[in-house]
Amino acid sequence: MEEWVEQLQNSVNTLESLKSYINVTPEEEEAITTLNTKWGTTPYFVSLMDPDDPNCPIRMQVVPSLKEKENRYGIPNYLIWKENRDTDEVRPDSIARQYHDRIAFTVTDVCANYCRHCFRKELVVDRDLKLRMDVDEGIEWIREHEEIRDVLITGGDPFILSDDKIEYIIRKLREIDHLEMIRFGTRTPIVLPHRITEGLQKVLSPYHKIPIWINTQCNHAKEITDKTGKAVFDLLKCGVNVGNQAVLLKGINDDVESFRALHQKLLTVRIRPYYVFYCEPAPGMDHFRTPVEKGAELIRDAIRGHTTGLAQPMYVVATNIGKIPLIPDYYIMDKTDQEYTLKNYQGKLTKWPNIPE
């Protein structure tokens, strides 16, 4: 059996199996036994947890918490609202649309890791939202919509599908004349790097003019290992670029040190930071949410100028009308007809000519 399949079959999703890796606290145990929620991860990802610290950043993303019962800010039926499913345009369940030229294509509701902060919680974790995920129906809709040039394949985690199924989706999409790129959103390079097998590499690697791009999700430097580095390198060898979409999470990466370390470490394994998302107002995750300004402040205080621009993600809130970048202008201190006064990351000022149109 392939190692990645073995990892999934041995998923750590019972109290007993979790106890064989970490010292479960009474609060964690109560959450696991009383909350009716899907949870669990791979033996590999669990092995990265601190066995004694309930505030371990990996543990907090994986082990259910009693705080999930609190819900002051979560929007009910969040995913229906957020993914614009309640509109006049009739679309298959698998197609979420916010933009003219691109869509998100949901092909599975299964994941290798059930993130406690997942904005698709209602579909993936709580499982009270049922969607029909018919791949052929989705592909047919894309074929009929010539304005779509970019398909983002998502889930769940699409890399949970077999090599054959992934190959089929890619092949069918590449037969559509108006498509210019195919993207996958998958957490496997982080939570199940074993998934990037030679078989999958064969599926991804043949040259084709329609490129494949991947975005993964890594929220803390601790999630990155030599295995991550190898998996990303193998993807790059296939001509597949790998970016990161982090979620800003209170107590996990919302301090300057963790935020900078995360983005620097991503580059050491060749992952290019793409987005940092504000933690969305899905139900039951109030405890992960910071003030909205926090992400922009962290980019100012931890990244810009403090380290290479390659490490810099864009901070966005992902709303029902698309992703909205929050980039307050911390740098223009003054502007006259003649010149700007600009401030750098150290607080030093400089002048720059203002050129009239």
Ligand SMILES: *Cc1c(COP(=O)(O)O)cnc(C)c1O
């Ligand atoms: C995030 C998202 C996209 C892709 O957005 P990019 O900014 O191009 O990465 C497309 N459609 C939906 C519905 C999305 O949520």
Ligand code: SF4
């Ligand atoms: S891997 Fe993605 S879809 Fe799956 S639970 Fe985590 S955030 Fe949600």
